[in-house]
Amino acid sequence: MAVTATETSTPTSRSFGPAVALSCRECGERYELGPRFACEFCFGPLEVAYEFGAVDRAAIESGPKNIWRYAALLPVPENVSDLPNMNPGLTPLVRADRLAAELGMRSLHVKDDSGNPTHSFKDRVVAMAVEAARVFGFRTLSCSSTGNLAGAVGAAAARAGFESCVFIPAGLEEAKVRMAAVYGGKVVAIDGNYDDVNRFCSELIGDPAGEGWGFVNVNLRPYYGEGSKTLAFEIAEQLGWRLPEQIVIPIASGSQLTKIDKGFRELVQLGLVEDRPYRIFGAQATGCSPVARAWEQGHDVIQPVKPDTIVKSLAIGNPADGPYVLDICRRTGGAVAHVDDAEVVEAVALLARTEGVFAETAGGVTTGVLRKLLADGVLDPAAETVVLNTGDGLKTLNVASAGVTATIRPSLAAFHDAGLA
């Protein structure tokens, strides 16, 4: 049921900290904080609305060394650090001088989210969903996943004492499947692609079998999505409380990109950073590039595609937040671009060779798009730039083609004979 703004400004509980309502991104209609995700009137996506208190840098800096240092900006209770949760975040912002030199850039950082507990940025969003699921009394955590999310949900459910049942498209990378399963929950493969899995989960929510289930990226999506803001908060804090001038972000559903923009704007609104322009660039794999195609063609509507790429973590053919991504990239003076699978493999190797960061294919997409847009003169090589690596190369080993240089007997003669000296 919809509530008025007056009602939502006096929440009866602080389970969600500064959050006061859900609000429709399209029509602005407001709802009580609950396990809902779409507007009853216009079917627009719901977002968390806040009434922030005063927040200063010092309080954040003295907080926990994870995302909960930003609890005052998230839909979580003040005591969130005392509750069982994977506590992700505060991953390294790597000063990438060697990669910058190779690309002819002045200042480049890699935000390396492989440092999270299950080695992808998904731990951030799941951490939010866990807190909401606890408040709503769900017993089972679930999701539709391209792989990383399944592992993050399995781990978080184990840590927090939920049951879990996650849904993935058949044919994912072995590491992602095994990681999802190791935590003891159910892992169900669906014959189809991610969009089929997602449709199935929407049906399951309406079925009695889905009762008591929190689907982190469906009926908990408004809370879940807020987790991506922490990437924006950390990047700004790690740059010394400054927004980057340019940032390259991968696009799967597009949610991460929209929430990083939201995070930057909240920091400005709260006076935590100076209001200076930033340009947001979206990155897709050519084999699943519906948003990049729309960008190229100047369309506002996203034409869904059937994914065909090695970049499985970004293989969402019908990205829910695609239109918002186009808006944001236009508004900020950015762009959306794509690189093909060969360029992805090359970019993964480039990032590893220059910075010692072993990215999953999604990191190859952002690094590849970074290189491409520099070459095309779209990105400014003189501007302070951040590129995201949102996952871990150990989960997409199939693209790391190099193996041993040589196998030899344990003798100096063998070493010299093999031409290794």
Add this chain to the structure above:
Amino acid sequence: MAVTATETSTPTSRSFGPAVALSCRECGERYELGPRFACEFCFGPLEVAYEFGAVDRAAIESGPKNIWRYAALLPVPENVSDLPNMNPGLTPLVRADRLAAELGMRSLHVKDDSGNPTHSFKDRVVAMAVEAARVFGFRTLSCSSTGNLAGAVGAAAARAGFESCVFIPAGLEEAKVRMAAVYGGKVVAIDGNYDDVNRFCSELIGDPAGEGWGFVNVNLRPYYGEGSKTLAFEIAEQLGWRLPEQIVIPIASGSQLTKIDKGFRELVQLGLVEDRPYRIFGAQATGCSPVARAWEQGHDVIQPVKPDTIVKSLAIGNPADGPYVLDICRRTGGAVAHVDDAEVVEAVALLARTEGVFAETAGGVTTGVLRKLLADGVLDPAAETVVLNTGDGLKTLNVASAGVTATIRPSLAAFHDAGLA
């Protein structure tokens, strides 16, 4: 050349921060800080000797969010944070309430070092070796490795701009080999086990082909080893500046265990923690348990073994620091124990299921030994206990036997038919 204590107390450079000399662990002979590792007189191992300045908790707490917050306790320059390095550390100390409950313990934490950049504790020791290699002017970083170290060296060399050539036994896990290779250095497999690889590297140091090479765990070993102290520092700080009462540590060469003990003692010496008793427990896999065997038999000498275990990261049959491990476990009232491969697999699953931590087999060894020594009444279930996970399950996927629960068509009917509701 050996130098007197007077000479070493006035170092001409601060390249090594508070470190003033190398000192023989056996006879106490002191040497200038250099790329040496064995005493010329008694062949004992060399350790870093310090003259610490005043160090207080507040200074550490306001330092970098990685091991360099402890720079004043390490052989590194004051400006170490400005130099290209993987900057590992400050990994989560996970409050393991669910595992504690299952094991009947009062207080248990998991120090989860899979959060390091290449997902093992080896990033800590390599970070030290990189700094020393820079000072000594080495151009190539090298090591003998059971797998994790190869990846850590490859990544660190890439980040810091060294060449690299690492040596591993043939037949390692695929993830470890590919990870080592992805950074663009050479990866040489040796027909033989780790001890063969290690012997080969010692030969290579004496060969002209090895000139200009820094072998992180051979000629840079005194510096390298100090990195493990940061595990001790972090655990104490994360417990609220308190030593744990019990700690379970894996044994490969034994170096990590001895340096954690050294770290605890330095914290006491500097007044950073209260001097209270702690008990150190060493953990090995049954198929490579020379230290545990010596412990059981009451021997002071380690009888080398030929490793036969799935726990490849601990498969060192002739552990250099074995005798020191025995000393420390005796002195602190601890013990050394072992678990077999089946127990390791079970313990990996237990840790994943209860805490959402996906450990590599070495973490299965420590968790398995924790469980065993509790059952045997050796570990006190009422004492504040820390167990180490030093690596990542994604690198030993072969032991994570679970896969998908079911594969179904994307329909509610299929979901119900598969008995998943």
